[in-house]
Amino acid sequence: MEQKRPGGRTLAGDAYERIRQQIRSGAFGPGERLRFADLQALCSMSVTPVREALTRLTAEGFTTLDDHRGYSVARLSLAELRDITAARQLCEGEAFRLSVLNGDAEWEGRVLASHHLLTRIPQARDDIPSAMREDWEERHAAFHAALISACGSPTLLEICRNLFRRADRYRRMSVSLDGAARDVAGEHRTLMDLALSRDAERAASALKEHYGRTAAALEIFFES
């Protein structure tokens, strides 16, 4: 029997995407135990590909493994939020700086286009339908990826991609904030403007500050 698997070429790949999405969206919450029986039912497959998915997720910091005691969703903490933010400021800051220095007209086009897409739909919030919220999340990630896409370093890009995803789990907590004190759209526009004006140092600084603000806004979730 031929199975249709849009997007993935192996069941393990599908399981990886699916479980990561569940964690991303909060359907699997921080610290939650992930039992193979449940995941097999969710993904409609045997234990082997599920296991491979969890191995990958663990290597990337989304889940944790206790030998012979199973997998859990990685917990969120203020300390890790600050830690990841600092690492992002270092790595993405440098990647953005290099992008501005090295980027060609095609890169400028990608920045412009991805920013345009980002402004066409309202930012993710509680009162926005879930489908459109996911749409914004995707375009947001694409915009930030575009900014650093001309840095010329696959290694740095891979590090940044992972850090972005891990930080994304934290950022999604803020959809319940109304962000009144912050003009996120304006910050994104500033980032684009600085990129296109080719001022590498100021661009990198602005990106670092952008991430710093995001992290600061999230600290209130960890008061207890």
Added chain:
Amino acid sequence: MEQKRPGGRTLAGDAYERIRQQIRSGAFGPGERLRFADLQALCSMSVTPVREALTRLTAEGFTTLDDHRGYSVARLSLAELRDITAARQLCEGEAFRLSVLNGDAEWEGRVLASHHLLTRIPQARDDIPSAMREDWEERHAAFHAALISACGSPTLLEICRNLFRRADRYRRMSVSLDGAARDVAGEHRTLMDLALSRDAERAASALKEHYGRTAAALEIFFES
């Protein structure tokens, strides 16, 4: 008290260590195809734990996966050497800087002790017995780990650990160089001295230069 034995509490962990060691030592060369049948024979286990090991190794950049076409040892290239070196200079440089700023007396002790161990045996070379060579490699890694161990950022440390291991594959090519033009031991001593003198900026610069020299010495292997 239960202890985690290095070497692994699961077969998958054992396979991971074993295969990584084979790649590290060159027994599995760059680009070489890794067949499950061979690895199962090598590790004396079934396909499942071997597969898990390869999944982890691939996530860390030591192997590559072509869906349905199997795993191979990641190739080495001059471009990647330069790329990894730049990423190390950024990440380890910052981690070292933070360590010098934040490190306490215990950290100083770790730096001092690990450097002492490093100087007690001759540096890895072709004319040195393999066992002692491995010993030096281990102490060398421990020294560099100690330098950055007080940076306070688990995320950054994890990134550095992975970059170090990947760069290590390149550095091991140089055991056939006699390093006449370079005083590696002296550079290590300088790093220690700068760490203990608590001059963060100069220490970070020295570490970056140290990695730059290492990479430069390896470029000759990629002339073709």
Added chain:
DNA sequence: GTCATAAGGATTTTCGAAAATCATTGACTC
């Protein structure tokens, strides 16, 4: 009551084989 220990159930980890996919070969057409 507390501690230690053992039995039972739940869960992870591993196995051996089946299914799916890829690569090669060779026949056949044009």
Added chain:
DNA sequence: GAGTCAATGATTTTCGAAAATCCTTATGAC
């Protein structure tokens, strides 16, 4: 001869169950 296509063999990927391990509960001694 070049190209298409089916058959074959090699290899990866997945399955379903067995084995190993952990956790909970029950039992008994002090």
